[in-house]
Amino acid sequence: MDFQLSDEHRQLRRTLREFFADAAPVEDVARHDRDEEFNAELYRRTAELGLCGMAFGEEYGGSAADQISICIAVEEVARASAALAYAWLPTATFCAKGIAGYGTEQQKKELLPRIADGTLRMAMGLSEPEAGSDLAHLSTRAVRDGDEFVVTGQKVFTTGADTADYIFAFVRTDPVARPSRGLSVVLVPRGSEGLTVRPLRKLAGQATHTCEVFLNDVRVPKDNLVGELGQGSEIIFGLMDAERIYVGAEGTGLGQGALDMALAYAQERVQFGKPIIEHQAVAHMLSDMAMDVQTARLITWQAAWKLDQGLDCTLEASMAKVHGSEAGSRCAARGMQILGGYSYMVEYGMERYWRETKLYEIAGGTNQIMRNMIAKQLTRRGL
Ligand SMILES: Cc1cc2nc3c(=O)[nH]c(=O)nc-3n(C[C@H](O)[C@H](O)[C@H](O)COP(=O)(O)OP(=O)(O)OC[C@H]3O[C@@H](n4cnc5c(N)ncnc54)[C@H](O)[C@@H]3O)c2cc1C
Structure with a gap:
């Protein structure tokens, strides 16, 4: 090793x-x-x-x-x-x-x-108002009509949809098949007739808009089908391990950013005649942040390494997603405490980390769903 x-x-x-x-x-x-x-x-x-x-x-x-x-x-x-x-x-x-x-x-x-x-650029059109964690029950339909698919339904939380060239949309192409079997992926081009995209107000990451997407008989060329008809679930779930590892890495990166900022501040800020890092309570918060970043990075890299080797990494990817996102959130919260009142001020950047970290506990499969998956993998193959 x-x-x-x-x-x-x-x-x-x-x-x-x-x-x-x-x-x-x-x-x-x-x-x-x-x-x-x-x-x-x-x-x-x-x-x-x-x-x-x-x-x-x-x-x-x-x-x-x-x-x-x-x-x-x-x-x-x-x-x-x-x-x-x-x-x-x-x-x-x-x-x-x-x-x-x-x-x-x-x-x-x-x-x-x-x-x-x-x-x-592309946007991921998976989530729907009635299908978030339970993606297999999504209802956006794509019906073949000659050389085209006619797509009808609604997506929500589609990040970047307003500026993306295509929405990589997860749609139902077979309403009769088992929920997870009748799904496919089609690329919906920006500007298609019948496509309406509406940005939502949100907590963080405002520079890239998260949108509602309305598809009203949108005609998409049949050549925009990605993979085979009915292969949608295989495609999405085949991509999910990597996606979860990257969410773990995002949490790690935000945690590292918060740590760097808090460490620099704690060495400069003087209270009671000495830099605040010399107050043990502050030093301990920094130590906890460093341990969170390091363990998140290691667990993420281990999952990444397994993915590269072609090994089963669903357990590790799920753990990386949960631990990376929660480590990032804990680091940002501690960073806020260390910067005191200045953490609340936009120009310092810490409040942005604090707002941004929450998303990673939710998107890419919520941490509750990830814990379900971890438990399932434990019963399947142990640790
Ligand atoms: C800013 C932002 C950007 C996003 N970007 C995208 C994007 O680009 N593309 C995209 O497709 N989606 C995107 N999403 C959507 C995101 O992936 C979903 O929010 C997420 O999958 C959860 O779905 P939901 O919000 O409908 O919550 P729900 O599925 O309704 O869950 C609500 C709560 O119930 C819990 N819960 C549900 N089922 C279970 C269960 N079986 N066991 C235990 N707990 C359960 C959840 O953990 C959660 O706490 C984005 C979301 C946000 C906030």
């Missing part, structure tokens, strides 16, 4: 840390958050750096990065700007992996190079 990162991994972390310090300073991220304005320039520069093509091969303009590299990138993106992560991750991992793994050659050739160069 080797706990050392390779030179390449360390270099990747250094490069990204320096890049985001320059491209996404705290005040810029806070301004985009306040103005609820997507930072297209930051997305373009992130693609230029190669981050949008990490999940697929060179033949389509990607770099086929290993999972530890992707986790390092996810940590650094989340630490810099969760709003960027909200736009980048669905496109560059979930949807890109879906197309690379299940798409037709034509879809791969047309879409993946544009994902890699940052000129094409």
Whole structure:
């Protein structure tokens, strides 16, 4: 067992840390958050750096990065700007992996190079008003009509749908089959007739809008089907282990960001004649933050390593998702305490971490659903 990162991994972390310090300073991220304005320039520069093509091969303009590299990138993106992560991750991992793994050659050739160069973005259209955790019971219908599908229904919480070129939509194509068997994935293009997208007001990550999506007899070319008809559940659940590992890495990155900020502050802020880090209560909070970040990172990297080896990692991915997200939330809460009243002030950036971390306990499968899965895996194969 080797706990050392390779030179390449360390270099990747250094490069990204320096890049985001320059491209996404705290005040810029806070301004985009306040103005609820997507930072297209930051997305373009992130693609230029190669981050949008990490999940697929060179033949389509990607770099086929290993999972530890992707986790390092996810940590650094989340630490810099969760709003960027909200736009980048669905496109560059979930949807890109879906197309690379299940798409037709034509879809791969047309879409993946544009994902890699940052000129094409996608949104994940899974959740519906009546189907959140229980996705198998979603009701958006796609009915074949000649060379097209006619899609009707409603999605909710579709992040980035207002600016994405396509919604990677999970739809019901067979109403008679068992709920999980009659589902498929279709790519719904932006601007389609009958498609209405409405941004929702939300707690955090405002620079990338989370939207309601209404599909009213939207006609989608039959060639926009990803995978086979009825293969939707296999596709979505096949992508979920990776997605959960990346949520763990997002929580880790936010936790690391909160720790870095709190550590710097605690060394500078003087009360009762000494830096507050010399007050044991503050030092202990920093120690707890460091332990949370480190354990979240290790559990996430172990799951990532298993995924890379092609090993069953559903248990580890679920644990990484829960522990990474909750570690991130605990770190942000402690960071708020350490910065005292200044933590509440937008210009310091800590309140943004505090608001942002909550999402990761909810999205990508709530932590209750993840705990159900962990227990199920324990009875199946133990720890
Ligand atoms: C900001 C934001 C961005 C999002 N982005 C996207 C996106 O881009 N695409 C997308 O498709 N979705 C997205 N989501 C949706 C997200 O994935 C869902 O919110 C999540 O899956 C939970 O679904 P729900 O909100 O309907 O909660 P529900 O499923 O209604 O759950 C409500 C509560 O009941 C609990 N619960 C439900 N069933 C069980 C059970 N069997 N056992 C134990 N507890 C249970 C849950 O854990 C939760 O506490 C986003 C959500 C948010 C808030």
